[in-house]
Amino acid sequence: MRGLADNGAFWVMLIAVAVGLYLLPTLVGLVRGVDGLVLVFLVNLIGGTALIGWPAAMILAFGPRRPSRETTPGSYPFVVRDPERFWVPRLPDSK
16 A cells, blocks of 8 residues: 555546546536636635535536637538529729
């Protein structure tokens, strides 16, 4: 057991797992594409140490998602279905 406590790789892995668990709500929100990811991160970072912020951040991480770009009106890039009817103003050629 003493050999494990003296091993540097063990402590690096332990700290990485602890940080991963601490930031789990932020990671869930990032993967899900949640609408208020910054809010999830701030609640997780600031309130997580008080043990009430971590569950609150997890609830926020499972909140509403961002609407997809395909369903949002006015989203770009767009496809011109009839290029003959689509008019683009052009600058005159200078000679």
